């Protein structure tokens with residue numbers, strides 16, 4: 267059996283990151299125990315076409331009217347660390363509307379809800395691991411982590427990949443956002459080159475004439491070792 | 498190499514918008530046979546306060562120890578219709594509850610059988626990566642020899658084993674404590 271590689275040091279956030287205040291009372295304090303990869307970790311749920319709404323990829327067509335804001339296309343490839351496409355894998359996204367407001371009872375930000383925007387999408391990657399969403403560029407929004415704290419514009423991503431071990435939830439950011447350097451969540455990833463991979467790339471190839479700017483966001487899941495399983 | 502794994506980020510407080518459509522707390526649906534159990538508990542933070550904005554995901558084998566997945570190389574075929582995936586948020590009191598069947602034994606390292614267990618991911622605001630843990634079943638004769646349980650210091654193993662209710666042994670209680678004296682064991686998956 268092949269096992270999944272462990273991440274290189276500093277390429278994933280530490281669980282305790284005090285500048286992100288919510289981590290202080292929620293991050294475990296005991297050291298994590300290394301879990302050997304058995305069938306329980308190398309298998310995972312795979313979702314069929316029937317489960318995923320066919321129009322789940324288009325967040326601008328879920329209501330009677332069109333949402334307000336700047337229409338964008340967000341697309342990319344889901345691959346593993348060895349560049350192999352991860353095909354037929356579920357990708358889920360959620361986000362704030364153009365004004366920086368989530369359709370959620372806990373969000374009290376004084377910005378308007380958009381009756382034509384829910385902010386949730388889902389799709390399956392194709393044979394080549396590609397996915398594509400049509401949505402609205404989300405607004406920045408304030409939060410209470412520290413004085414005058416604002417989250418940079420972002421889209422939440424949830425992906426499964428082939429196994430329990432490859433499950434990943436992350437956030438996609440936008441190039442040139444001045445809030446990135448002040449954001450404790452983005453900056454929780456110690457290695458700069460790793461955290462920059464959370465920033466999407468403006469992309470002419472997905473930019474659609476007269477319709478929408480395009481952003482490319484490739485997502486890399488863990489690769490597998492060719493060495494026999496640890497015993 | 499095409500690069501390193503994309504860094505994880507927190508689900509934040511609003512994950513129900515994007516994840517709620519796939520909530521499933523009846524994992525027993527479609528199972529043929531197997532012992533039905535309800536598992537319920539609370540998630541508690543470092544101050545013992547319930548966590549009302551967490552999401553759990555479950556991955557488990559069927560009653561025969563078979564995962565519903567093509568990559569599964571075992572010869573047993575999955576019980577028809579059994580999926581083995583669950584997702585549920587905690588409520589305002591930090592409680593979660595789901596119904597499933599007790600899985601069979603799945604092979605572990607050196608093909609030695611593992612004790613029946615559920616794989617669990619925990620997501621919440623404040624967690625920059627998911628937490629991974631396992632739930633084991635009370636009084637299972639395979640627990641003492643389980644490879645993973647034996648990696649855990651003796652004094653902490655009980656945090657991974659659900660407790661049956663005295664009045665109904667098919668209801669199991671299992672709390673997740675993020676910090677403190679009885680901090681749940683979490684794994685680097």
Ligand SMILES: [Fe+2]
Nearest residue numbers: 417420422509
């Ligand atoms: Fe957010």
